[in-house]
Amino acid sequence: MKQLPHLQSRREFLAASTALTAGALAGCATPDASLKQGFIDAHVHVWTPDTNAFPLAAGFQKSAMQPPSFTPEELLALARPNGVTRVVLIQMSFYRFDNRYMLDAMRRFPGVFAGVGIVDDSAARPQDAMRTLAKQGVRGFRINPGSQTVDAWLGSPGMTEMWRCVGDDGLALCPLIGPNALPGIAAMCAKFPRTRVVIDHFARIGVSGEFLEADIAALCALAKFPHVHVKASAFYAFGQKRAPYLDFGPMIRRLRDTFGPQRLMWATDCPYQVQRGHTYADSVALIRDRLDFLSARDRDWMLRRTAEKVFFA
Numbered sequence: 100m101k102q103l104p105h106l107q108s109r110r111e112f113l114a115a116s117t118a119l120t121a122g123a124l125a126g127c128a129t130p131d132a133s134l135k136q137g138f139i140d141a142h143v144h145v146w147t148p149d150t151n152a153f154p155l156a157a158g159f160q161k162s163a164m165q166p167p168s169f170t171p172e173e174l175l176a177l178a179r180p181n182g183v184t185r186v187v188l189i190q191m192s193f194y195r196f197d198n199r200y201m202l203d204a205m206r207r208f209p210g211v212f213a214g215v216g217i218v219d220d221s222a223a224r225p226q227d228a229m230r231t232l233a234k235q236g237v238r239g240f241r242i243n244p245g246s247q248t249v250d251a252w253l254g255s256p257g258m259t260e261m262w263r264c265v266g267d268d269g270l271a272l273c274p275l276i277g278p279n280a281l282p283g284i285a286a287m288c289a290k291f292p293r294t295r296v297v298i299d300h301f302a303r304i305g306v307s308g309e310f311l312e313a314d315i316a317a318l319c320a321l322a323k324f325p326h327v328h329v330k331a332s333a334f335y336a337f338g339q340k341r342a343p344y345l346d347f348g349p350m351i352r353r354l355r356d357t358f359g360p361q362r363l364m365w366a367t368d369c370p371y372q373v374q375r376g377h378t379y380a381d382s383v384a385l386i387r388d389r390l391d392f393l394s395a396r397d398r399d400w401m402l403r404r405t406a407e408k409v410f411f412a
């Protein structure tokens with residue numbers, strides 16, 4: 100997701116982060132069981148201001164880190180009071196192919212985090228890096244076209260290897276794309292029918308303010324591939340971009356009817372969801388409480404079971 104200016108105060112973050120710490124669940128008799136009861140936030144980025152231990156990739160400045168700190172502790176202090184017990188961490192762009200900070204969080208909070216890594220798709224054998232990360236618990240890989248055309252991107256030898264490896268090894272590919280890439284993704288799904296795909300952030304439909312019918316139709320066209328999932332996420336970024344986000348209702352209803360709730364997963368895209376007046380609570384509330392066409396079963400899949408199946412099974 101495009102990085103937005105950080106407008107939440109540092110003080111708010113610090114206040115929240117002292118409320119709950121890494122050890123908060125350590126006192127539970129059955130931490131595993133209690134983790135499984137809660138919701139799963141399927142898309143969050145974490146980072147540390149300690150750029151000595153975890154340097155930014157070439158071309159990124161510390162000023163790109165907004166907020167300057169968003170550690171697992173700061174994230175969990177926001178997530179846990181909202182009933183979220185597990186989170187899928189998405190490798191942050193400014194660490195590029197160095198997935199160590201995400202892996203460090205996964206090790207420090209066993210069972211709490213799943214990981215979606217980033218590897219170099221221009222490498223000769225990206226599958227080698229993928230398998231090394233998969234051994235450390237990474238379950239998915241983020242891909243995006245960057246400055247390439249969609250055809251050049253999806254047509255590259257590295258992309259062929261990645262789609263094949265994900266299918267062979269039961270992992271997931273997470274394309275960060277706009278609606279223009281949806282036909283290309285459909286062609287790849289036809290070519291690699293076993294490859295599990297999780298489309299980020301509704302394929303960014305509605306970023307300009309309008310949820311265009313042609314775009315929604317292109318996204319729904321992917322439903323014929325049984326391994327395609329969609330993240331219902333980043334509500335701060337699309338449509339009216341204003342809580343309570345009820346303008347997402349018709350699109351989410353279409354996706355529920357087309358994909359079924361078993362292929363939709365909710366996510367916040369923190370820390371970007373908690374800036375500029377947007378809150379964690381408003382994000383979860385849209386799916387948990389507000390869209391009255393969602394059944395209790397729909398909500399259960401979208402808030403927990405779909406992400407559990409894809410990223411924690």
Ligand SMILES: [Zn+2]
Binds near residue numbers: 100142
């Ligand atoms: Zn994101």
